[in-house]
Amino acid sequence: MTTDLDNDVRLHIYREFVAQGEPPTVAETASALAQREDEVAHAYRRLEHARVIVLAPGTLSVWMANPLCAYPSPFRVETPRGDFWGVCAWDALGIVSMLGGDGAVHTHCADCNESMTLRVEARELRGADAGGVFHVVVPPTQWWDNIAFT
Amino acid sequence: MLAFRSEAHVDRWLEQRRLPRGGSCSLEQLWRLADAWYAHRLAPDWRRYTPDEVERLFAELGLVGDFWRLRPAA
Structure with a gap:
């Protein structure tokens, strides 16, 4: 700062x-x-x-x-303090964390577009979709070169 | 930074776009990462992690290998 x-x-x-x-x-x-x-x-x-x-x-x-995004994205987040958008899967779960550790992320598999819900209760990830995978193409050293693409 | 139903879905998505494989982890690892990264973002004394702290966090979560490295190998 x-x-x-x-x-x-x-x-x-x-x-x-x-x-x-x-x-x-x-x-x-x-x-x-x-x-x-x-x-x-x-x-x-x-x-x-x-x-x-x-x-x-x-x-x-x-x-x-971050983790809050001002515009609609494929990552909708429900929390007891309101509904928000995250710009990516990481940030969407980050919103749940930042706002107390309870909530759900509604998104889709980037490949097949099937809906996925990542539910968090008392800071523990729950639910059938918790077995999914997170993937990032850009390595950490280049994330901020184009944060929107990342 | 996208979510997929499985590694097979990641492979198919990359192949269709002719993109190289990047880094992947389970959604459980991602949740732990997001929780460590953002839990204190609303705190008045929040500060960004140092590179050393990020490397330690990645290692603790099992995010290891060249992709997750923040600096050239010694």
Whole structure:
């Protein structure tokens, strides 16, 4: 984390994303934290540079505050604190973890498109689909070269 | 970073796209990884894992081999 402001902005983004189901704009965060918009905009960019959040290309709109994703994806997550999108299988399960360890990920086998449900109860993976496989093409050293593809 | 019903489904998906095999693990391993990675993301004092910590975590979860290596082998 670069500054105290960055951490305050990070926490506001995540808390509002969870509470509202979508990330706050720069203006909303600036207002909530009683900060200047240009300072908060710089904080958004620093957080992206530090790979804490991902902004939609060419904008200051939060695309991902991992594990949360602002736009629909093939990974729908149900939790007692609300329903969310994860950008990948890892992040989708990460949402369940971040929000208490109970929930379900609804997705499809990337090959055959058959539906899969990954259910987590009290931080334990349950259910028939728990025997599936996770695969990533891109090695860890290159994940952030193109995080959307990864 | 996708989910598949089995390794056979991974192989077929890769073959159809002419992609090389990357890294795979069970969904149980993935859940353990996701839980370690994200459980504390909402905490005020959260910080990113260091490369050493990531390597230890991968090793603890059995994610070993060249694919999962973060740095060149010594």
